[in-house]
Amino acid sequence: MEEAKSKAAEAYLSRPWLKKYDEGVPADIEVPDKPLYWILEETASKFPNRAALIFYGRRVTYRELFDSARRFAGYLRSRGVGKGDVVGLFLPNSPQFAIAFYGALMAGATVSPMNVLYSPREIHHQLSDNKARVLVAIDMFKEKVVAGLPSSVEEVLWTGIQDYLPGLKAVLYKLFRRPPSPPRGGIHKRFMDALKHEPIDSKPDINPREDVAALMYTGGTTGTPKGAMLTHRNLLANVLQIDAWFKRGVRGEDVFVGALPWFHIYGLTAVLNSGVHKAATIIVYARPNIDEIMRDIERYRATVFHGVPTLYRMIINHPQVEKFNLRSLEVCISGAEPLPKAVAERFMELTGAKLREGYGLTETSPVTHVNPILGEARYGSIGLPVPSTVAAIADPEAPELLEPGEVGELVVSGPQVMKGYYNRPEENEKVFFDCCGLTWLRTGDMARMDEDGYFYIVDRKKDIIKYKGYSVFPREIEEVLYRHECVREAAVIGVPHPEYNEVPKAFVSLREECKGKVKPEDIIEFARQNLAPYKVPKEVEIRDDLPKSGVGKILRRVLREEELRKRGMGG
Template structure:
C-alpha cells in the first residue's frame, strides 16, 4: 500500500515528538553498543570506592562488586560454563543478583532470571525451556529448587544466604520473618561462599553486542505461554544510552551529581533490571536495595539516603499515597519517579506529586524492547492518559494489526517499535517471530500487541491490549498458563480465564469452569482456588472461580473470552450505577 510510505514520511520519519522533548534531550544519541560487563569494569577502575549498593545499611563499593563477580566468573569457568551457556537466577533483590549476573556475562554466558515467587513446577519449566545448566538461589528459596531439580536436572545449584552482604545476621532476618532451611551441600549443591573462595579471573569473553545474548527474559510475547525473549548486550546497552539524556535532565534541574536510585522494583523483571540494576552500574549510581516491598521501610530509606530516583508501578505509588505514615517522612529528595507496567491513574499521580514534590511520569516499554520506548517529558508537556513520547533513537508508529501498513495520527491500530533496543527474537519460537516482526519503509518493526493511537504532537496512547494478558498489581499474568493448570484438575472439563477490573489490583484473574458431570455438587470454587496454590505463583492464581454449565463458543468451537469479558463489564456497570 503506497499510503503507508506517505504516513511514514509525513508522521514518523521526522519524529514529530522531538519538539516536545525536555530541553537538552536530543532526537538521537550516538549509540555505541557494548558488552555490559565493560560498564562494571569501568566503574571498578574509575570509581572503585564509590558505594554501588546499600543493603540493610551495609555499603558495598564497586570494587567489591567487580572482584566478587570475577570470582563468580572463575567458578563458572571451572565448571565448564562458557559463551552461550545459560545461568539461571532465582532470588529477590540482593547484591548477589548483579554480582552473579555480571560474573556470568564476563564469560559470555546468558542469564535467565526467575520470579522468586515461582513454584517448583515453574522453576523447572523455565530452566528446561531455557536450557539452564547452573542455577543461583538464596537459602530461603532452596526448598523450591530442591523440588524443581526432581523435574529438571541442573548441573550445579549455588545457594547464597539471604543475609549475604548484610551488616548483621540476626536483626534483618528477624524483621523479615524468614527462617532459612538447613541445606545438605554436595558436589552439586554449592554454597555461595565457596564460589567466592575462587581466585578472581580477568578473563572476558569476546562479545559481539549486536548478536550475542545477555539475557533470556521470559514473557508472554504476543500470545500463549511465557517464552524466552532473546535480549542482546546491544539491546540493553543501547537502552541505557538512550535513557541517559533523560536522567541528565534531572541532574541539571536538581543539581544532582551522583544519583541515588531505589532498588525496590524486582530485578528478575526487565523493567527493574534495566532501569535500576543495569543503569545503576552504567551511570555509577548508588542503589538502595530492597528484597521485598515494605512501604514504611521504603519511605524511611528514601529519607535516610536522600534517594533521587524511584521506579515503580501504579499500585506502589497508590500505596505510598494512602500509607498512614506518609506525612511522617521527608520525601523531598525524590526528583524523578517513573510508573510503568500498567496505566497510571491521574489522581494517584497528582496526589503523589503533591506529597513528595517529585516528578511522576508514566512511561511504556516491554520485555521485548529491553525495556523503555516511551516516556512523558519530565518538565515539559505531560499529557494525561498518554504513555508519552518515543525516547531518543526510537521510531514508533501505529500499524494495521493484520497488515504491514502504517496508520496516520488518531487512528487506532497496533503500536509498533523500531530501534536498537528491540530484541533479537523469541527463543526457539520461529512462528512467534514471524508474527512479531514485519519490514516497512526500510525498518524492522516489532508488534507490541498493544492497541493504541498517536496524536498530532507525537504522544502515544494505549487503548486496549491485543495480548491475552492480565495485569495484576503490575504483574503480567497469562490466562493460558492458568488454564493449562486448571485443565490438570480431575474435575475440570473446560476452563477460560479473563482479567476482571479491580479498584486496587488493576485486574484480577477470574476463571470460568465447566465441571465434569460426576463432580458437580462435589467441589466448590474455593476447592479449585486452593488446588492451584502449589502450582502457580500467588499473583497468578484465580481470585474468583465461577462454575458454568457451558462456555460461549464460536462456530468452530473456540471459547469466546470477549463475551465473558463483556458480561463482567456489564455487571460492574450495574454495580457502579
C-alpha cells in the same frame, strides 16, 4: 493507495515527537561497541569507593561488587561455563543477584533471571527450555527449587539473605528467621565459596550485537512463556536511552530506590543497570514494604524512584505518609499499567518530584516511551518514543502502517528491540515485519498517536491481565486448571479491581461426576499449588457451560462483557 501508504510512513519516520523533547535530549544516542558488563567495569574504575548497594544497612562498594563479579566469573570459567551457556538466577534483589548477573556476563554466559514466586512447574519449564547449566538460588525457597530442577542443571549454588546482612542483623536473622539449610554435596554448593575463587584473568570474546546477555521470559503476545533474547547491545542501548531522557547530570550523586524486582526487565534495566551506569547508590530490598521504603528515602536522601502505580498508590494512602520527608526525590517513573492522574498529582504534591508514566515490553529491554520529565506530561498517554526509537501505528493483520490518529497496533523499531524469541522461529515470524526500510516489532497493544507524537494505549490486542504490575496470561492459568481432574472447560479473564487495576477471574465447567462435589475454593487451592501467587485466580465461577463461537472456541470476550455489565460498567 501507494501514495497514502507512503504518506502514513513519512508521518512516523519524520518523528514528530522530537519537537516535544525536553531541551538537551538528543534525537539519537551512540551505543558503544561494548559488552553490558562494561558499565560496572567503567564505574568501578572511576568510583571504586562509592556505595553501589545498600542492603539492610550493609554497604557494598563498586570496588567490592566488581571484584566479587570477577571472582564469580572466574569460578564459572573454571567449571567450563562460557559463551552459549545459560546461568539461571532464582534470587530476590540482593548483592548476590548483582554479583551473579555481572559475573556470568563476564564469563561470557547468558543470564536468565526467574521470578522467585514461581512454582516448581514454572521453574522446571524455564530451566528446561533454556537448558541452564548453573543455577544460583536463594535458600528460603529450597523445597520448590529442588522440586523444579531439570536434569540439565549441573550445579546449584545456594545463598541466603543472611550472607550479606551486616553483623548483628545476620546473627538475628539466623536466630529468629532460621533460614533452611540447603542441600549439600553432589550438584549442590555454596555461592559464597564460589566467590573465593581467583578473579577471571581474561575477557570473553563478546559480539554485543549478536551475543545474548539475558534471556528474559515473557508470554509475549501469545501467552506462551518464552525467552526474549536481549543482546548486550539491546540492554546497553536502553540504559543510555534512559540516561539521555533523564538528563541526570553528574555521575556518582544519585540514590536509587531498588523496590522493583530485578528478575523483571523493568527493574533490571531501569534500576540495576541504569543505577550502575550512573554510579548511583541503590537501596536494595529483597522484600520491600512501604514503611521501609519511605524511611529509607528519608534516611538516604533517595533521588530516583522507578515503580508501578500500586507502589505510588500505597505511599499516598499510607496513614503516616506526612511523617516522612520524601522531598529528596527528583525523578520518578511509573510503568507496567496505566497511572491514574489523581495518584500522580497527589504523589508529586507530597514529594515535589516529577512523576511520569512510561511504557515498555520485555522484548524492548524494556523502555520505548516516556512522558517528558520537564516538559508536558499528558495523562492517559504513555508519552513519546525515547531517543533512537521510531514508533508507529500498524494494521494488526498486515505489514502496513496506518495514518496518525487511527487506532491500530503499536509497533516499534530501535536498538533496544530484542534479537528474537529463543527457539521460537514461528513466534518471530508473527511479531516482526519489514516496512518502509525498518524492521518493526509488534507490541500486541492497540494504540493511537496524536498530532504531537504522544502515544496512547487504547486496548489490548490479546487478553493479558495486568495485576500489581505483573503480566498475567490467561492461557497459562487455563492450562493449569485443565489439569484438575474435575475441570471440563476453563476460561480466565481480567476483571476490574479498585486497587490493582484488574485481577484474574476463572470460569469453569465441571465433569458430570464432579458436579456438586467441587467448590470454587477447591479450584483456587489447586491453582495456588501450581502457580505463582499473582497468577492465582482471585475468583472462580462454576457454570454448566461456557459461551462458545460457532466453531466451539470459548469466548472470553463474552465473559468479559457479562462481568462489566454485572458490575455496572457497561459492555
